[in-house]
Amino acid sequence: MNRKAWIIGASSGIGAAVADELQSKGWQVIRSSRSKGDLLIDIADDHSVEKAASEYQEKYGEFDLVLVMAGFWQRMSVQKFDLDVFKQHNNTNMVGLARCVAAVLPKMIAKNSGTFVGVSSVAGFRGMPGSSGYGPSKAGQLNFLESIRTDLVGSKVLIQTVSPGFVKTPMTDVNEFKMPFIISAEQAAKTIVKGIEKRKIEIIFPLPMAITMKLARLVPLSIWPKLFKKG
Ligand SMILES: NC(=O)c1ccc[n+]([C@@H]2O[C@H](COP(=O)([O-])OP(=O)(O)OC[C@H]3O[C@@H](n4cnc5c(N)ncnc54)[C@H](OP(=O)(O)O)[C@@H]3O)[C@@H](O)[C@H]2O)c1
Numbered sequence: 001m002n003r004k005a006w007i008i009g010a011s012s013g014i015g016a017a018v019a020d021e022l023q024s025k026g027w028q029v030i031r032s033s034r035s036k037g038d039l040l041i042d043i044a045d046d047h048s049v050e051k052a053a054s055e056y057q058e059k060y061g062e063f064d065l066v067l068v069m070a071g072f073w074q075r076m077s078v079q080k081f082d083l084d085v086f087k088q089h090n091n092t093n094m095v096g097l098a099r100c101v102a103a104v105l106p107k108m109i110a111k112n113s114g115t116f117v118g119v120s121s122v123a124g125f126r127g128m129p130g131s132s133g134y135g136p137s138k139a140g141q142l143n144f145l146e147s148i149r150t151d152l153v154g155s156k157v158l159i160q161t162v163s164p165g166f167v168k169t170p171m172t173d174v175n176e177f178k179m180p181f182i183i184s185a186e187q188a189a190k191t192i193v194k195g196i197e198k199r200k201i202e203i204i205f206p207l208p209m210a211i212t213m214k215l216a217r218l219v220p221l222s223i224w225p226k227l228f229k230k231g
Helices: 013-024 046-060 083-111 134-151 185-197 207-216 224-228
Strands: 004-008 028-033 065-068 115-119 158-164 202-205
Touching: 004 013, 004 046, 013 028, 013 185, 028 046, 046 083, 065 083, 083 115, 083 134, 115 134, 134 158, 158 185, 185 202, 202 207
Parallel strands: 004 028, 004 065, 065 115, 115 158, 158 202
Antiparallel strands: none
16 A cells, blocks of 8 residues: 555544554655645535545545545434534535545546545444434445445455544533543544554444444344433
8 A cells, every 4th residue: 555645634633643643654644624734625515525636636646545534523312403403414424425435436446446444433333312413424424335345346445434432532522421431532543543554444443332332233223212211
């Protein structure tokens, strides 16, 4: 693998830490976000993604490793359901990821090489309280990445899925609820970069959260809501 990485969503949190970790290991890192970086991009906007991808090609050449970290989270229960907030989650997380795939994958497929990394969440594994906007967008990302990976069987293009548990970042600093097994962005970045270099299909962490959420998938639909009964 060529050691050149485009990190989309690299100005703060896990993306900034992954960019630093890759750089410390000798990778050439191109950083992007809406507010700062080598190339500005808004993944919630078709034109912005197309423009950034073509600027990338002009400046840096081929896509070797592209990692889409950018994401949006806002707690929302069905009692306070807001369709605009639901759409915002999907437009950034789900369609935003698809915009990046549309801009980058055809080039990787044409040269039969390259790695595309999508960052979802363990929140996509099951429906959770307060996650009626975020959860479905993260579940959609998991399914989307899995689907395109099956299309690429036999190709040398690698699709990797990252599913973090709780990580301390500006995104989670607003949360007032308990976040079990929370880790630092630096710890998350080390695990992600190790997984990228080992070409793992699924990078899920930290281990106690990974085990919990894998097991959670086995809980029957009829029992699942009862686990959240208060009092
Ligand atoms: N933190 C966690 O506990 C956790 C757990 C599971 C999954 N995740 C996922 O991990 C990813 C990173 O989360 P984080 O906690 O590191 O969040 P963060 O600190 O808020 O960082 C998000 C990054 O994405 C950029 N960004 C946001 N919206 C964008 C857009 N529309 N277009 C381009 N860039 C955009 C932000 O910069 P600008 O604002 O300048 O654009 C920033 O660089 C997200 O996909 C999140 O869902 C996080």
